[in-house]
Amino acid sequence: MNTKSLEDTSTLAWIHFNRFVTERGEPIEFEEHRWAIDYLADNHPHKVSPKAAQAGMTVLEFMDDFHLVGKRGFEVAHTFHTTDILQKIVRPKVNPLINNNPKIREMMTVDSEGLKGFGKSFLHIIGANAESQAISFSADVLKIDEKDRSNPTVVEMLESRLKHSKVKWIREFSNPSALGFGVDAAWRESDMRHWFVRCRHCNHYWYIDFEQSDEKNHYVDRVRRIYACGKCGKELSNHDRIMGEWIAKYPSRDRIHGYWISQLMCAWISADEIVNDYEDKSTEYFHNFVLGKAYTPTDMVVDRAAILRACAPSNISKTHVAIGVDQDAGGQYYVAMTSQGVFAHGYVDSWDKIEHLKLMYNAVVVCDPNPYSAIPKQMANKYNDWYLCYFKNLDGLSAIKWKEEEQVVYADRTRSIDIVANEIVNGRLLFRERAHQLEDIIAHWTNIYRTTKEEPDGRVKSIWMKKENKQSDYPFSMLYARIGLMQLMAGGSEFIEPSNESERPVTNISVKDESTLNVDFRDILSETYAEMEE
Ligand SMILES: [Zn+2]
Numbered sequence: 001m002n003t004k005s006l007e008d009t010s011t012l013a014w015i016h017f018n019r020f021v022t023e024r025g026e027p028i029e030f031e032e033h034r035w036a037i038d039y040l041a042d043n044h045p046h047k048v049s050p051k052a053a054q055a056g057m058t059v060l061e062f063m064d065d066f067h068l069v070g071k072r073g074f075e076v077a078h079t080f081h082t083t084d085i086l087q088k089i090v091r092p093k094v095n096p097l098i099n100n101n102p103k104i105r106e107m108m109t110v111d112s113e114g115l116k117g118f119g120k121s122f123l124h125i126i127g128a129n130a131e132s133q134a135i136s137f138s139a140d141v142l143k144i145d146e147k148d149r150s151n152p153t154v155v156e157m158l159e160s161r162l163k164h165s166k167v168k169w170i171r172e173f174s175n176p177s178a179l180g181f182g183v184d185a186a187w188r189e190s191d192m193r194h195w196f197v198r199c200r201h202c203n204h205y206w207y208i209d210f211e212q213s214d215e216k217n218h219y220v221d222r223v224r225r226i227y228a229c230g231k232c233g234k235e236l237s238n239h240d241r242i243m244g245e246w247i248a249k250y251p252s253r254d255r256i257h258g259y260w261i262s263q264l265m266c267a268w269i270s271a272d273e274i275v276n277d278y279e280d281k282s283t284e285y286f287h288n289f290v291l292g293k294a295y296t297p298t299d300m301v302v303d304r305a306a307i308l309r310a311c312a313p314s315n316i317s318k319t320h321v322a323i324g325v326d327q328d329a330g331g332q333y334y335v336a337m338t339s340q341g342v343f344a345h346g347y348v349d350s351w352d353k354i355e356h357l358k359l360m361y362n363a364v365v366v367c368d369p370n371p372y373s374a375i376p377k378q379m380a381n382k383y384n385d386w387y388l389c390y391f392k393n394l395d396g397l398s399a400i401k402w403k404e405e406e407q408v409v410y411a412d413r414t415r416s417i418d419i420v421a422n423e424i425v426n427g428r429l430l431f432r433e434r435a436h437q438l439e440d441i442i443a444h445w446t447n448i449y450r451t452t453k454e455e456p457d458g459r460v461k462s463i464w465m466k467k468e469n470k471q472s473d474y475p476f477s478m479l480y481a482r483i484g485l486m487q488l489m490a491g492g493s494e495f496i497e498p499s500n501e502s503e504r505p506v507t508n509i510s511v512k513d514e515s516t517l518n519v520d521f522r523d524i525l526s527e528t529y530a531e532m533e534e
Contacts, residue, residue, distance in 0.1 A: 011067040012040050018103050022059050023096035032267040034242050035195050036060055044257040048186040049173040051261040052292035053454070054269070057173060061143060062097055068141055070107045070118035074167060077139040077158060079128035081149035086113055090125055128154040140167035147174040148182035149453050152468035173261075176287075176294040177451030181467065184294035190258025192249035195265045197240055204231035208241070208264040210274070210291055220264065225272045227264070238267045262292040284452045284462065302421045302445040302475070307438060310424050311431045316340040318361055320488050324480025325354055325367035326473040327376075333473035335441075335481045336361060339489070341430030342481070345441060345474060351375040358383070366409060366484040368476060380407045387487065389480055400483060409483055417464045418450070420479050429482070444474035 006013040012030070014020075020028050030037050033056060039049070040060060051057055061078070068074040082088045090113055098104050098116070110117025114125040124137060128150035139161045144150065162168045174183040194207035197218060204216070208227060212219040218236055221228040227236040244265065248257075263269045277290045287295035316338060326333045331349040334357065335342055348354060358365050369376040369388040380386045384407065391413040394401055399415035402408075423429035424445075431438055447470035453463050466472050 008071045010041065011064045012037060014067050014071065015063050018101070020063060020101045020104070023093050023100065025100050028059065028063065032242060033060070035244060035246070035261070035265055038246050039259050040064060042257055045168060046170045046256045047172075047259065048183060048190050048256055049259040049261050050176040050183045050187050050292050050294065051173050052263040052266075053175060053289040054263065055261050055266055055292075057261065058093065058145070059097065061145065061171070061173070062094060065123050065143070066098075066104050066107070066116075066118070069116070069121045069123045070104070073119070073121050074140040075121050075124075075138065075165070076141045076143065077124045077126060077137070077161060078143040079126045079145060079150065079155070079158060081127075081129055081146040081151075083127045083129040085125055085127040090114055094125060126158070128158065137161060138164045140165040141169040141171070144170070144172040145174070147172045148177040148451060148465070149174070152466065156468055175289050175454070176292060177465065178296040178449035179294045181294070181449050181451070181465070186256060187258045187260065189253070190256035191251055191253040192258045192260070193246040194249060194260055195244045196247045197236060197244040197265075199229035199232060199234065199236060200240055201234040202229060202232040204229055206230050207247075208236070208262070210264065210278070220271050220274050222275050222278070225275050227271045241265060242267045260292060263290050282452075288452050289454065296449065296451075299425050300418065300421050300450045302424050304442050304446065306425045307431065307442050307445060308435055310427050310429065311433075311435050311438060312341070313434045314340075314432050316343055316432050318343065321361035321363035322481045322484030322488050323354070323357060323361070323363045323365045324477040324482065324484055325365060326476040326480065327368055327370075327372060328473065333477045335474060335477040336363065337478075337481045337485060339485060341432045342478065343432045345433070345477065351379065355379065358386070364484040364488045366480040366487070368480065385487070387484070389483060400486065402487070409487070411479070411483060414450075414462050414464060416479055416483070417448075417475065418462070420475070420482050421450070423482075441474045441478075444472050448472045448475055
């Protein structure tokens with residue numbers, strides 16, 4: 001094969017022979033990025049990479065885009081989680097990459113911000129965060145960058161753009177988020193390629209992970225601050241780390257090729273830096289952004305087991321009731337609770353039915369006024385204990401802020417869901433219905449998960465995300481009901497954020513006459529179990 005035809009079929013050869021440079025004008029090299037060679041050369045229809053930050057994947061993927069479009073004539077859609085695709089991606093990254101490499105510049109026939117034309121084919125650079133951006137075009141290759149932070153509905157719509165192509169390649173890469181979600185879910189179905197590294201002292205051949213495990217993997221020695229061999233314990237050199245090889249854990253799973261890209265295999269990142277991050281950063285950040293691994297804190301996993309543990313069926317008194325309502329196009333999801341726990345929930349097809357429940361229980365109502373706000377606002381005008389809840393980032397200690405005169409309550413979305421999740425997991429918020437009645441609540445809770453997101457300014461923020469095309473209305477109805485409960489107890493029911501202490505605070509609920517009731521749901525729980533055993 002001559003140079004010309006090799007350049008036409010291989011992104012790698014094309015980059016190499018043309019000595020292309022990065023958006024900062026630095027040579028694109030494959031010495032330290034040796035692990036990227038096989039990744040780029042792999043033309044499998046479906047590749048997935050859970051990846052660490054700063055692995056240098058973005059530039060390589062863009063070069064690959066230019067090659068796929070310009071040399072192979074493929075139509076490529078490359079999506080990012082940000083809505084502001086021009087300011088965040090195209091202007092600072094893509095345009096300089098093109099301008100720094102005249103040979104790429106010359107190939108281009110159309111240059112219109114998010115649309116780059118090379119002859120008859122186009123590269124579409126798309127923000128996968130707003131549904132309006134999922135415009136109609138068909139693509140041969142779909143690249144989903146930062147899949148775990150993208151709007152799942154948009155991603156799904158974009159996947160349908162491949163339908164008419166004969167090629168239908170998917171590349172998904174992302175800093176992972178929660179276990180079993182997003183890129184981690186696809187990785188688990190893949191052949192799971194690990195970067196194997198040989199110890200030059202004892203020839204031991206394994207991949208590098210952070211912790212030393214009985215699997216004999218190489219690891220980061222936190223005392224000596226070195227990469228250490230999993231067998232002899234001696235130091236792995238940068239050269240050892242570079243000269244690795246991709247080995248699939250499950251070679252027979254050929255449907256998806258998976259590449260786990262951690263900072264531990266990046267020769268330019270020292271063990272010392274890794275240990276610093278381990279010591280300074282949150283556990284979630286360290287897993288998602290340094291190790292390229294999914295992570296979910298155990299006290300934030302509201303799964304079937306957690307809900308069933310908090311299920312303590314009992315016919316509780318229906319006084320001081322709060323009702324939380326979330327809505328969709330078809331109707332209203334409600335959850336009714338008292339300080340003793342959730343006693344009813346359901347889906348109704350009109351606000352009249354919610355009003356009926358409100359009157360029946362003499363309940364405080366907190367509802368989501370979006371997307372259909374006319375009737376909720378009318379109700380708030382009619383009843384002075386009917387509140388509209390809006391999500392807003394709140395500074396300071398409280399995750400909730402009331403605007404009494406307007407019957408509006410602001411809730412910090414992440415922090416307030418954290419609190420409810422934590423109360424459920426720790427058995428402080430109970431379900432008083434029977435276990436078999438909770439299936440829809442269980443399903444909705446398992447459709448949301450907590451993960452981390454890196455802000456443009458580099459700060460890391462926790463967020464709750466929803467699974468693709470799944471419903472999560474009951475968790476929100478519960479949150480609204482729980483907020484309503486605070487109001488009912490004269491604002492005295494503290495909404496306490498989960499702490500790292502092993503002894504968790506008790507939910508304090510003070511009643512209107514200002515005498516304080518310390519409601520410890522754990523006591524109720526044990527009483528209920530005692531009753532059940534009798
Ligand atoms: Zn060794």
